[in-house]
Amino acid sequence: MVKLTQRLGGLVLRFAAFCAALGAVIAMITSRERSSFFVISLVAKYSDLAAFKYFVIANAIVTVYSFLVLFLPKESLLWKFVVVLDLMVTMLLTSSLSAAVAVAQVGKRGNANAGWLPICGQVPRFCDQITGALIAGLVALVLYVFLLIFSIHHVVDPFLLRKS
Amino acid sequence: MVKLTQRLGGLVLRFAAFCAALGAVIAMITSRERSSFFVISLVAKYSDLAAFKYFVIANAIVTVYSFLVLFLPKESLLWKFVVVLDLMVTMLLTSSLSAAVAVAQVGKRGNANAGWLPICGQVPRFCDQITGALIAGLVALVLYVFLLIFSIHHVVDPFLLRKS
Numbered sequence: 233m234v235k236l237t238q239r240l241g242g243l244v245l246r247f248a249a250f251c252a253a254l255g256a257v258i259a260m261i262t263s264r265e266r267s268s269f270f271v272i273s274l275v276a277k278y279s280d281l282a283a284f285k286y287f288v289i290a291n292a293i294v295t296v297y298s299f300l301v302l303f304l305p306k307e308s309l310l311w312k313f314v315v316v317l318d319l320m321v322t323m324l325l326t327s328s329l330s331a332a333v334a335v336a337q338v339g340k341r342g343n344a345n346a347g348w349l350p351i352c353g354q355v356p357r358f359c360d361q362i363t364g365a366l367i368a369g370l371v372a373l374v375l376y377v378f379l380l381i382f383s384i385h386h387v388v389d390p391f392l393l394r395k396s
Numbered sequence: 397m398v399k400l401t402q403r404l405g406g407l408v409l410r411f412a413a414f415c416a417a418l419g420a421v422i423a424m425i426t427s428r429e430r431s432s433f434f435v436i437s438l439v440a441k442y443s444d445l446a447a448f449k450y451f452v453i454a455n456a457i458v459t460v461y462s463f464l465v466l467f468l469p470k471e472s473l474l475w476k477f478v479v480v481l482d483l484m485v486t487m488l489l490t491s492s493l494s495a496a497v498a499v500a501q502v503g504k505r506g507n508a509n510a511g512w513l514p515i516c517g518q519v520p521r522f523c524d525q526i527t528g529a530l531i532a533g534l535v536a537l538v539l540y541v542f543l544l545i546f547s548i549h550h551v552v553d554p555f556l557l558r559k560s
Contacts, residue, residue: 274509276509280507280509280510281507281509281510282498282501283498283501286498315548316545316548319483319544319545319548323486323487323490323541326487326490326491326494327490327493328494329491330490330492330494330495330498331494331495331497331498332498333495334446334447334450334494334495334496334498334499335498335499335502337446337447338499338502338512339510343444343445345438345440345444345445346444346445346503346512346515347512347513347515348502348510348511348512348513349511349512351510351511377487380483381480381483384479384480384483384548
């Protein structure tokens with residue numbers, strides 16, 4: 233019975249991570265706002281910044297991976313390899329989220345030392361939607377950290393909970 | 397004999413990661429360059445950018461952690477918990493490196509869409525030293541990924557190398 237709940241728990245976490253990563257991708261790629269400045273008219277979109285493109289690519293990879301793993305047969309030996317893939321996916325989410333947050337932070341506050349002005353004043357809705365995408369990316373990351381600690385705990389028992 | 401080489405291998409990787417993280421901190425905090433622009437004189441330093449401060453804090457934590465783990469007795473049950481700590485450290489290095497690289501990339505190339513000018517033209521030595529610090533941070537990260545896969549392999553055998 234315990235094995236079944238563990239397996240179901242894992243699948244639910246994975247499906248939730250799939251939804252979060254997919255939501256992050258959709259929110260990011262649909263973020264777009266036109267802003268006019270005297271005679272100049274600009275359109276802010278996610279592809280204007282490399283870190284946001286990296287975020288979309290990373291979360292798209294995680295979306296596909298999470299979906300495929302849902303269909304892996306229970307007895308498959310590949311589950312052992314999934315632990316390492318989960319580690320790589322967790323690092324990819326960590327990396328892409330951190331890069332996007334670092335650049336979004338510059339976009340929101342600017343940087344006087346580097347002479348970079350904030351942009352969110354001109355395109356507030358664009359920035360709000362980017363923030364939404366980053367939150368969805370954070371949810372996917374937290375779920376994958378749980379999945380990873382769950383896999384490591386299931387095998388390594390780092391919290392010494394099992395009676396030896 | 398195999399157990400001894402594995403243990404020694406782990407300690408050597410950890411000591412190398414300690415040196416790399418320490419090098420990343422030193423290179424980042426000593427990066428400083430004065431630049432004059434007509435009558436304005438500016439000093440570029442790492443603390444001008446939040447992502448670089450985050451990079452220093454993260455690598456300082458990793459330096460202390462790597463040093464302490466070197467002295468953990470072989471038989472200690474804490475080694476089981478070190479696997480989870482190694483995961484957290486790997487994520488911290490991934491996150492801080494990605495944030496710093498994202499902002500450094502804006503510093504090097506600027507971003508026309510956001511109206512952010514590159515700064516490395518005015519402070520080339522500062523940017524070169526930042527690049528050196530990021531490379532040291534990458535070395536520390538790669539070493540920790542090896543350590544983590546080494547720990548997971550040692551316990552989980554994800555590559556199915558052991559004859560069952």
